Amino acid sequence: MKIAKVVIENFxxxxxxxxxxxxxxxxxxxxxxxxxxxxxxxxxxxDAIALALGPVTGxxxxxxxxxxxxxxxxxxxxxxxxxxxxxxxxxxEVAATHEALQSIPPQPGLGKDLRWLQxxxxxxxxxxxxAVWRYPDPKKESAFGRTECSPDNHDLLxxxxxxxxxxxxxxxxxxxxxxxxxxxxTFDQQRxxxxxxIPADIRALIQKFTAVNGAPGPxxxxxxxxxxxxxxxxxxxxxxxxxAGVDAPDVFKQVKDLxxxxxxxxxxxxxxxxxxxxxxxxxxxxxxxxxxxxxxSGEQMVLLFLIRMxxxxxxxSVVLVDEVELHQHPIWxxxxxxxxxxxxxxxxxxxTTHSPYLRSLxxxxxxxxxxxxxPHPEPVEARP
Amino acid sequence: MANVHLVCEGKxxxxxxxxxxxxxxxxxxxxxxVTAAGGERDLxxxxxxxxxxxxxxxxxxxxxxxxxxxxxxEDRNFHPRTRAADAWNNSSGKRxxxxxxxxxxxxxxxxxxxxxxxxxxxxxxxxWVQNLPADEVGAxxxxxxxxxxxxxxxxxxxxxEELRVQKGNVGGTDMGCRPRPPAGAAYAGRPExxxxxxxxxxxxxxxxxxxxxxxxxxxxxxESRYDAIMAELQRPSFLQNREHLIDLPGKELLATLLQHxxxxxxxxxxxxxxxxxxxxxxxxxxxxxxxxxxxxxxxLAKRLTALAASHIP
Numbered sequence: 001m002k003i004a005k006v007v008i009e010n011f012x013x014x015x016x017x018x019x020x021x022x023x024x025x026x027x028x029x030x031x032x033x034x035x036x037x038x039x040x041x042x043x044x045x046x047d048a049i050a051l052a053l054g055p056v057t058g059x060x061x062x063x064x065x066x067x068x069x070x071x072x073x074x075x076x077x078x079x080x081x082x083x084x085x086x087x088x089x090x091x092x093e094v095a096a097t098h099e100a101l102q103s104i105p106p107q108p109g110l111g112k113d114l115r116w117l118q119x120x121x122x123x124x125x126x127x128x129x130x131a132v133w134r135y136p137d138p139k140k141e142s143a144f145g146r147t148e149c150s151p152d153n154h155d156l157l158x159x160x161x162x163x164x165x166x167x168x169x170x171x172x173x174x175x176x177x178x179x180x181x182x183x184x185x186t187f188d189q190q191r192x193x194x195x196x197x198i199p200a201d202i203r204a205l206i207q208k209f210t211a212v213n214g215a216p217g218p219x220x221x222x223x224x225x226x227x228x229x230x231x232x233x234x235x236x237x238x239x240x241x242x243x244a245g246v247d248a249p250d251v252f253k254q255v256k257d258l259x260x261x262x263x264x265x266x267x268x269x270x271x272x273x274x275x276x277x278x279x280x281x282x283x284x285x286x287x288x289x290x291x292x293x294x295x296x297s298g299e300q301m302v303l304l305f306l307i308r309m310x311x312x313x314x315x316x317s318v319v320l321v322d323e324v325e326l327h328q329h330p331i332w333x334x335x336x337x338x339x340x341x342x343x344x345x346x347x348x349x350x351x352t353t354h355s356p357y358l359r360s361l362x363x364x365x366x367x368x369x370x371x372x373x374x375p376h377p378e379p380v381e382a383r384p
Numbered sequence: 385m386a387n388v389h390l391v392c393e394g395k396x397x398x399x400x401x402x403x404x405x406x407x408x409x410x411x412x413x414x415x416x417x418v419t420a421a422g423g424e425r426d427l428x429x430x431x432x433x434x435x436x437x438x439x440x441x442x443x444x445x446x447x448x449x450x451x452x453x454x455x456x457x458e459d460r461n462f463h464p465r466t467r468a469a470d471a472w473n474n475s476s477g478k479r480x481x482x483x484x485x486x487x488x489x490x491x492x493x494x495x496x497x498x499x500x501x502x503x504x505x506x507x508x509x510x511x512w513v514q515n516l517p518a519d520e521v522g523a524x525x526x527x528x529x530x531x532x533x534x535x536x537x538x539x540x541x542x543x544x545e546e547l548r549v550q551k552g553n554v555g556g557t558d559m560g561c562r563p564r565p566p567a568g569a570a571y572a573g574r575p576e577x578x579x580x581x582x583x584x585x586x587x588x589x590x591x592x593x594x595x596x597x598x599x600x601x602x603x604x605x606x607e608s609r610y611d612a613i614m615a616e617l618q619r620p621s622f623l624q625n626r627e628h629l630i631d632l633p634g635k636e637l638l639a640t641l642l643q644h645x646x647x648x649x650x651x652x653x654x655x656x657x658x659x660x661x662x663x664x665x666x667x668x669x670x671x672x673x674x675x676x677x678x679x680x681x682x683x684l685a686k687r688l689t690a691l692a693a694s695h696i697p
Binding site (some may be wrong): 023024025026027261264330331334335338356359360361362363364365366 | 396397401402405406409410413415416417420504507508510650652653654656657659660
């Protein structure tokens with residue numbers, strides 16, 4: 001899915017903002033840079049999109065520290081906030097969503113609803129849909145606001161990935177299906193959200209060899225699974241000892257290759273067991289080798305990006321990136337942003353930046369200048 | 385590793401800079417900061433300044449040699465191809481010239497244009513895309529057709545450069561006047577100024593007289609020379625051997641291509657949109673040593689990488 005146009009009203013300090021993400025031929029752009037100074041509303045635009053499309057796609061798309069309350073979301077003097085997203089789906093994405101719905105096996109207690117969903121999915125093969133999110137929910141049924149889609153029932157199109165993930169959870173995963181259906185993903189300024197389900201045996205292996213003097217690590221299980229070093233180790237071990245009968249891609253190699261392309265001459269060498277038997281990941285800067293702790297904050301940010309893009313199999317999705325330039329050398333900024341458009345298939349990257357360097361690397365068609373939103377009481381047309 | 389700057393033409397968001405970052409930084413992994421000179425500024429001057437600001441103060445008050453390296457690359461425009469060859473043949477030279485007329489010419493390579501057309505056909509559902517050439521040979525043929533009306537413009541541009549050289553050989557026509565201060569004074573007074581101005585005006589008068597008398601600048605000669613250049617451009621091999629893609633002004637050829645596409649039906653296609661499409665196709669098509677002969681991007685990458693390795697302690 002890709003967003004062709006978004007209209008934001010009474011959201012935080014934005015009174016009304018229309019952003020057109022299409023090019024001069026009316027095609028939806030794969031990359032949009034939202035540019036403006038601090039406080040102009042760049043992050044608010046990303047939050048608005050995540051809030052509008054997250055629930056309908058069935059994926060938690062908002063950043064972890066987002067506060068959802070009328071006081072923090074609705075513009076002062078307004079009674080509700082509204083975000084309207086015009087979305088276009090690829091023909092294959094629509095077909096895949098239909099296949100996902102048709103392939104749902106009989107579920108206890110879902111028989112009638114499932115048949116209804118499957119019949120409905122056959123009736124709707126349109127590729128364009130509009131999702132309108134209002135907050136607070138006018139019907140007061142949901143604390144997260146209400147999203148309505150037009151034409152009616154087109155919310156089915158948004159949830160392909162969620163349908164598939166949910167109903168095939170206990171069956172063999174079809175990797176190809178994850179390449180065909182998408183969702184909405186947010187990369188906040190802390191790049192949080194990277195986390196993966198690490199198989200129990202691999203996890204036990206890492207914990208055994210990374211524990212100091214046999215004692216368990218200080219991190220809580222949830223934190224442990226979000227630690228990029230542990231994720232990298234897990235990916236490396238899974239690549240070395242693949243699970244039998246599972247057709248999983250070599251994500252470690254993917255991350256390693258992408259990291260080398262962005263951070264050259266730095267590269268990931270691979271996992272090691274050091275002299276004291278502790279597992280770690282070794283990196284090289286072209287001359288010297290160093291361990292995970294020796295990474296700069298910029299390198300850690302790049303790794304977080306790559307790990308998440310690869311492990312969550314982000315394809316056909318809207319990817320929201322806040323301040324893409326954080327902590328990075330300008331050359332890496334350019335490579336990372338460019339690479340983001342190429343890592344997954346069919347993704348639309350919507351990134352905020354105040355880096356003049358990044359802005360200058362893209363044509364005016366790719367840039368939406370937000371500037372100062374507050375001084376403009378009238379609707380702002382941000383299309384160049 | 386030394387910092388290396390590459391100074392190119394145009395503004396910060398110019399096509400020159402975007403293409404250079406795409407090919408050098410992203411495709412060829414060169415660690416280089418690409419800087420645009422900003423339109424009117426002299427590229428060599430900007431490069432020298434970047435060299436200079438990396439000098440470090442020494443304890444004795446002097447400055448070290450530059451620690452950074454800056455290379456400038458500029459359009460050849462209507463200058464002869466030897467100008468580019470000479471610049472590249474100087475292995476330590478830091479003022480390089482594109483072999484092709486300007487940066488747009490590299491995007492107008494038939495394989496790149498074909499890639500852009502294929503993308504249009506894949507992503508646009510309007511009927512006009514069906515009228516685009518279906519293969520690289522077709523794209524080359526279209527470029528040849530579009531280049532034909534530009535030949536008189538090319539002949540004029542080439543002739544201007546020839547005449548400029550002949551005029552320059554006679555003597556400078558810019559007015560310069562720097563009177564010497566009298567002994568013991570810091571600046572010139574009235575007598576020195578009058579003397580210097582009189583001398584300069586006399587030099588200029590003579591230069592203009594000599595220029596006016598140059599045989600090459602007489603109208604009949606201009607006309608015959610223009611026709612001779614035109615005849616050269618009209619020989620079949622110029623277009624067939626794709627020399628037009630090297631010598632003709634890329635900006636004008638790109639504008640002609642844009643107009644052609646609009647006439648086909650892409651009425652809303654913007655220049656930035658077409659440039660974007662060609663740039664994307666270029667990034668997908670380019671492989672070192674295969675698309676261009678000589679491949680100046682590869683040569684430039686090697687030169688910049690060597691400079692980065694030559695750190696001055």
